[in-house]
Amino acid sequence: MKKDPILLGHGSGGRLSHQLLDELIIPALSSGGPAVQNDAAVLERPAGRLAFTTDSFIVDPVFFPGGNIGDLAVNGTVNDLAMMGATPLWMSVGLILEEGFGKGELAAILASMKRAADAAGVRIVTGDTKVVPKGKADRIFINTSGIGVLEHDLEIDGGRALPGDRILVSGTIGDHGVAVMASREGLELEATIESDCAALNGLTSALVSELGSALHVLRDPTRGGVATTLKEIALQSGADLLVREASLPVKSAVRAACSVLGLDPLYVANEGKLLAFVSAQAAERAIAILRRHPLGVDAVIVGEVTGKGTGVISMETSSGGVRVVEMLSGAQLPRIC
Amino acid sequence: MKKDPILLGHGSGGRLSHQLLDELIIPALSSGGPAVQNDAAVLERPAGRLAFTTDSFIVDPVFFPGGNIGDLAVNGTVNDLAMMGATPLWMSVGLILEEGFGKGELAAILASMKRAADAAGVRIVTGDTKVVPKGKADRIFINTSGIGVLEHDLEIDGGRALPGDRILVSGTIGDHGVAVMASREGLELEATIESDCAALNGLTSALVSELGSALHVLRDPTRGGVATTLKEIALQSGADLLVREASLPVKSAVRAACSVLGLDPLYVANEGKLLAFVSAQAAERAIAILRRHPLGVDAVIVGEVTGKGTGVISMETSSGGVRVVEMLSGAQLPRIC
Numbered sequence: 293m294k295k296d297p298i299l300l301g302h303g304s305g306g307r308l309s310h311q312l313l314d315e316l317i318i319p320a321l322s323s324g325g326p327a328v329q330n331d332a333a334v335l336e337r338p339a340g341r342l343a344f345t346t347d348s349f350i351v352d353p354v355f356f357p358g359g360n361i362g363d364l365a366v367n368g369t370v371n372d373l374a375m376m377g378a379t380p381l382w383m384s385v386g387l388i389l390e391e392g393f394g395k396g397e398l399a400a401i402l403a404s405m406k407r408a409a410d411a412a413g414v415r416i417v418t419g420d421t422k423v424v425p426k427g428k429a430d431r432i433f434i435n436t437s438g439i440g441v442l443e444h445d446l447e448i449d450g451g452r453a454l455p456g457d458r459i460l461v462s463g464t465i466g467d468h469g470v471a472v473m474a475s476r477e478g479l480e481l482e483a484t485i486e487s488d489c490a491a492l493n494g495l496t497s498a499l500v501s502e503l504g505s506a507l508h509v510l511r512d513p514t515r516g517g518v519a520t521t522l523k524e525i526a527l528q529s530g531a532d533l534l535v536r537e538a539s540l541p542v543k544s545a546v547r548a549a550c551s552v553l554g555l556d557p558l559y560v561a562n563e564g565k566l567l568a569f570v571s572a573q574a575a576e577r578a579i580a581i582l583r584r585h586p587l588g589v590d591a592v593i594v595g596e597v598t599g600k601g602t603g604v605i606s607m608e609t610s611s612g613g614v615r616v617v618e619m620l621s622g623a624q625l626p627r628i629c
Numbered sequence: 630m631k632k633d634p635i636l637l638g639h640g641s642g643g644r645l646s647h648q649l650l651d652e653l654i655i656p657a658l659s660s661g662g663p664a665v666q667n668d669a670a671v672l673e674r675p676a677g678r679l680a681f682t683t684d685s686f687i688v689d690p691v692f693f694p695g696g697n698i699g700d701l702a703v704n705g706t707v708n709d710l711a712m713m714g715a716t717p718l719w720m721s722v723g724l725i726l727e728e729g730f731g732k733g734e735l736a737a738i739l740a741s742m743k744r745a746a747d748a749a750g751v752r753i754v755t756g757d758t759k760v761v762p763k764g765k766a767d768r769i770f771i772n773t774s775g776i777g778v779l780e781h782d783l784e785i786d787g788g789r790a791l792p793g794d795r796i797l798v799s800g801t802i803g804d805h806g807v808a809v810m811a812s813r814e815g816l817e818l819e820a821t822i823e824s825d826c827a828a829l830n831g832l833t834s835a836l837v838s839e840l841g842s843a844l845h846v847l848r849d850p851t852r853g854g855v856a857t858t859l860k861e862i863a864l865q866s867g868a869d870l871l872v873r874e875a876s877l878p879v880k881s882a883v884r885a886a887c888s889v890l891g892l893d894p895l896y897v898a899n900e901g902k903l904l905a906f907v908s909a910q911a912a913e914r915a916i917a918i919l920r921r922h923p924l925g926v927d928a929v930i931v932g933e934v935t936g937k938g939t940g941v942i943s944m945e946t947s948s949g950g951v952r953v954v955e956m957l958s959g960a961q962l963p964r965i966c
Contacts, residue, residue, distance in 0.1 A: 300963045301958075301959045303852075303963065303964075304852060304853065304957055304959065304962065304963070305851065305852025305853035305857055305898070305957065306852075306853045306857050306896075306956045306957025306958055306959070307955075307956045307957060307958045307959075308958070308959070309852070309853070310861075310956065329787055329788070329861070329865050330712075330713060330786060330787050331682060331708075331709035331710075331712040331713060331848060331849070332680040332681055332682035332709050332710050332712070332713045332715065332775075332777070333680065333681045333682070334678055334679070334680055334713055334715075334779065335678060335679040335680070335681055336678060336679075337675065337676075337677055337678050337679070338674065338675070338679065339674075340674055341671055341672060341673060341674050342671070342672040342673075342674070342675065342776070343669040343670065343671055343672070344669055344670045344672055344719055344721060344754060344755055344776060345668060345669035345670070345721065345755050346721035346722070346723045346755055346756060346757050346772065346774055347723065347757045348723040348724070348725050348757055348759045348772060349759075350725060350759045350761050350765075350766075371668075372668035372669050373668075373669050375667075375668045375669070376667060376668060376669045376671055378669065378671075382681055384681060384682065384683035384774050385683070386683045386684065386685040386723075386772045386774070387685075388685050388687060388725075388770055417681060418681055418682050418683055419683060420683050420684045420685055422685050422686075422687045423963070424687050424767060424963075424964060425963065425964075427764070428687075428766070428767040429687075429765070429766050429767070429770075430761060430765040430766070433725055433766075433770070435683065435685060435723045435772035435774075437683055437721050437723070437772075437774035438669075439679070439681060439776065440669070442671065449667060450666055450667050451666070511668060512668070514642065515640075515641060515642025515643075515646070516641065516642035516643045516646070520642055520643050524647075524666070528666050559643075561642070618644075619643045619644045619647065620641055620642065620643025620644065621638075621643055621644045621645070622638045622641065622643070622644075622645070625641065626637045626640065626641070626760070626761075626762065627640075627761060627762075
């Protein structure tokens with residue numbers, strides 16, 4: 293793999309940079325068009341309000357069961373746009389490469405990015421590549437920024453969790469974080485746990501168009517997991533929440549790996565799941581919409597907004613008690629995305 | 630400085646991440662508004678076509694005479710938008726921090742970013758922060774992505790250098806690269822050379838509105854310097870160029886430092902200069918427009934497009950000869966931006 297390594301000169305802006313771009317990066321990522329040679333891509337005027345987001349990816353290991361840093365970077369940014377109710381349109385890719393990183397590995401990562409972008413219907417339109425000396429970065433870091441368009445007037449926002457709203461999760465939780473940690477730690481498992489890394493804009497566009505104003509909040513529980521994301525929404529909305537532990541879907545293999553790794557699945561990152569807050573009347577319809585889609589077959593209602601408040605999350609535990617859920621504290625899972 | 634270091638937990642997505650965001654990053658960068666708490670910023674529908682660009686910054690050292698990685702990152706992305714003739718509107722900031730980096734240094738960098746954004750009239754509307762373990766990055770890397778709007782129908786493009794066009798440079802060349810290299814190498818100079826790091830959208834908006842369709846190409850000669858940028862434009866346009874070495878403005882201190890460092894100023898990065906290709910008739914007017922502005926007082930005509938061709942750049946040397954100018958080869962100046 294390392295026979296054809298990235299050199300410092302590939303980041304110089306000169307001849308080697310152009311070679312890497314022309315021979316590897318542009319053919320791998322581009323959807324055609326000459327704009328890639330300019331300092332910025334020029335794009336048609338969008339048909340509505342914009343959503344704009346950025347995310348850097350530093351996951352370790354770079355390749356893990358179910359994905360790699362490339363499709364993770366594309367899907368992560370697609371999902372951030374989707375959670376605002378936007379249709380993802382355009383994406384930028386910023387690569388930071390460590391000198392000595394293999395061109396073969398880079399090509400594999402870029403191919404994953406293109407496949408993920410095509411699957412999500414988003415175009416990679418501009419990019420940048422930097423190279424740092426050996427030991428000054430760890431193989432590859434990727435930034436993706438994205439632009440989406442809001443084709444509606446809804447206000448889908450983390451601050452709109454309303455009393456009575458039902459809380460939905462689109463599927464099993466903890467898969468991504470456990471897949472990465474098990475792979476990093478070389479954990480021997482009976483069955484390989486795969487990351488759930490996927491683009492959720494298919495799910496969100498169905499929810500937006502079919503639920504309309506009954507859809508209040510969408511968010512993907514990545515770093516910090518479901519617990520941290522719910523706490524963010526509760527605080528942002530000034531609302532108290534109730535969650536039923538028994539209704540949270542967790543694969544048995546993930547649960548088993550969590551106990552070996554000392555993790556609570558409620559705090560483990562997901563990369564292909566969403567939380568939705570919808571009015572009580574619309575909750576069953578929302579579940580039906582989600583279950584129609586391959587990425588939402590395990591969708592369930594896991595709780596509700598009990599009322600206005602200071603952002604307290606109470607969890608009915610499987611054993612019948614109640615505990616208060618806080619944000620992730622400390623660094624439970626470094627470099628998970 | 631290191632008394633209050635960045636911890637791995639600041640990248641966890643949990644409590645420490647929120648603390649860093651709420652206490653340091655958002656107050657430093659935000660222009661107000663609650664959107665920063667969501668996965669993406671929602672922005673009004675723009676009034677024209679969009680320009681979209683991304684750049685990652687890995688400069689070493691992080692602080693150098695005339696600037697630091699923060700204002701460099703803002704101005705670099707502002708300039709990439711400006712070179713398409715766009716008005717920069719919105720920016721994202723992606724931070725990759727090395728565990729142990731000082732919060733004091735981070736605060737200073739963020740303050741520079743805000744000042745640079747305000748000066749350029751661009752709003753930082755969304756961001757992301759990751760932390761990697763000590764030794765897995767080098768202090769701080771910053772990605773900035775930007776969106777601008779094209780308030781006109783002009784096609785300003787690296788492929789539009791036309792026979793007869795005059796080539797203009799907005800000021801002295803090589804300042805940024807030499808400032809960074811001299812600082813990195815601890816070079817003792819008679820006078821400190823400062824980076825020219827600056828936002829060029831004031832210059833470009835004046836050129837766009839006053840020259841109209843006589844303005845064909847704008848580009849800022851960053852990595853690879855004036856030589857590499859001219860070669861890119863020549864190849865992209867299928868045109869041959871003539872450049873007069875004697876007319877290229879180079880500060881004497883920069884020229885002296887270049888000979889000590891073994892550099893050719895023609896290949897050294899600039900961060901506050903632009904190249905413009907304009908019709909012969911408009912050239913003197915373009916110079917007058919540039920010189921009206923503090924960042925363009927040293928603007929001069931340095932050459933012309935001799936005709937259609939294969940992208941050959943001939944340079945009339947100061948000694949009266951002619952040499953062919955190629956792209957930067959190798960890694961003359963690693964980590965210059």
